[in-house]
Amino acid sequence: MNTKYLRTEPIDILLRDDESLVLLPPDLVIRLSPIATAIHQALAHPMDAAALAAVVQRRFGSPPGDQSAEEAVTLMVAELCDAGILMVAPRD
Amino acid sequence: MAGTYASRVETPRHLRLNALGTTLSVEFGDAVPLEYIAVVAHAWKRCIDAPPPAGDHPAAEPLVLRQPSSSDPDHHGAALQQLSRDVTLRLIAAQTGRLLMFHAGAVTDPETGRTLVFIAPSGTGKTTLSRTLGAHFGYVTDETVGIDPRTGRIHPYPKPLSIITGTGRHKTETSPDSLGLLPHHTAPRLANVILLDRQPNATSATLEPLDVFTAIEGVVPQSSALNRLPRPLNTLAELLEARGPVHRLTYAEASAALPVLARLMEVST
Numbered sequence: 001m002n003t004k005y006l007r008t009e010p011i012d013i014l015l016r017d018d019e020s021l022v023l024l025p026p027d028l029v030i031r032l033s034p035i036a037t038a039i040h041q042a043l044a045h046p047m048d049a050a051a052l053a054a055v056v057q058r059r060f061g062s063p064p065g066d067q068s069a070e071e072a073v074t075l076m077v078a079e080l081c082d083a084g085i086l087m088v089a090p091r092d
Numbered sequence: 093m094a095g096t097y098a099s100r101v102e103t104p105r106h107l108r109l110n111a112l113g114t115t116l117s118v119e120f121g122d123a124v125p126l127e128y129i130a131v132v133a134h135a136w137k138r139c140i141d142a143p144p145p146a147g148d149h150p151a152a153e154p155l156v157l158r159q160p161s162s163s164d165p166d167h168h169g170a171a172l173q174q175l176s177r178d179v180t181l182r183l184i185a186a187q188t189g190r191l192l193m194f195h196a197g198a199v200t201d202p203e204t205g206r207t208l209v210f211i212a213p214s215g216t217g218k219t220t221l222s223r224t225l226g227a228h229f230g231y232v233t234d235e236t237v238g239i240d241p242r243t244g245r246i247h248p249y250p251k252p253l254s255i256i257t258g259t260g261r262h263k264t265e266t267s268p269d270s271l272g273l274l275p276h277h278t279a280p281r282l283a284n285v286i287l288l289d290r291q292p293n294a295t296s297a298t299l300e301p302l303d304v305f306t307a308i309e310g311v312v313p314q315s316s317a318l319n320r321l322p323r324p325l326n327t328l329a330e331l332l333e334a335r336g337p338v339h340r341l342t343y344a345e346a347s348a349a350l351p352v353l354a355r356l357m358e359v360s361t
Contacts, residue, residue, distance in 0.1 A: 014308070014325035021305055023325050029312040031305055 113247030226273035307338035
């Protein structure tokens with residue numbers, strides 16, 4: 001089974017245009033780019049990297065260079081997990 | 093001096109401080125010298141003389157001081173600084189979940205109530221700037237600013253200022269009256285927020301407008317109990333966006349910042 005991801009529960013989210021600020025406990029504020037914001041919004045429900053890449057690709061197109069959308073999304077998801085924005089979703 | 097200010101003490105061993113939109117009772121045990129209480133009453137005179145907050149307001153947890161402080165004035169400094177810290181913590185605790193609170197100084201236009209709030213970490217120039225600006229505008233606080241998020245009303249906290257005196261390195265909690273600082277407007281309201289960026293090598297004082305995300309990224313680390321307010325980021329953004337951009341002030345000396353901030357006070361709405 002593919003790993004699914006889910007966003008952690010923020011205290012608050014501020015959206016302006018395509019960007020967002022996320023406030024995590026106790027008072028850590030993190031600025032998300034438009035792509036990170038789209039990922040964060042999509043992961044209100046568990047999703048694996050392939051499904052997430054499809055969401056991002058539909059909205060932002062393919063990444064430049066040889067990197068696939070899934071590879072690029074996987075890297076970004078790892079960074080967001082490290083920052084405490086996302087987590088691996090519990091298995092059903 | 094002790095006799096002069098002892099008369100302002102509600103009872104000889106009880107002070108009531110009205111600040112940050114709440115009231116804090118300070119009681120002194122029998123072992124605390126009256127001379128020390130008189131020094132406290134002098135330093136905190138503006139909070140003692142302030143009217144009690146109107147309407148519904150929280151009560152701060154009373155502060156009880158049992159430890160004797162030496163009657164030698166040279167030894168009052170550390171006790172007064174600790175008292176300032178304890179008072180601030182209790183006021184913040186009382187207003188948690190009610191006010192937006194920042195580590196900040198503030199001054200107000202004595203006639204209009206427009207208030208500049210300048211945010212910075214401890215030890216980076218808030219008190220010096222408060223002292224400089226407070227000689228020209230009403231002194232609101234040098235430590236903690238509390239703002240009603242619905243209205244932008246600011247609840248003053250005109251505490252004593254920690255000032256380095258003489259040639260020593262010790263700080264003295266000094267009454268704003270002793271420093272000649274002007275009293276604040278009776279109903280200060282937020283006009284503009286400034287993030288302080290003190291750069292010793294800056295050749296002039298400059299203001300740079302910030303987008304709301306950059307502003308909030310700078311403001312949040314200097315907030316108190318922000319996460320206890322409902323929708324804190326959105327509440328903060330709405331308050332800031334309604335009052336024009338937050339500015340970053342880069343400066344070396346408070347004297348150079350004065351004319352820049354005076355102009356900002358004039359154009360603020």
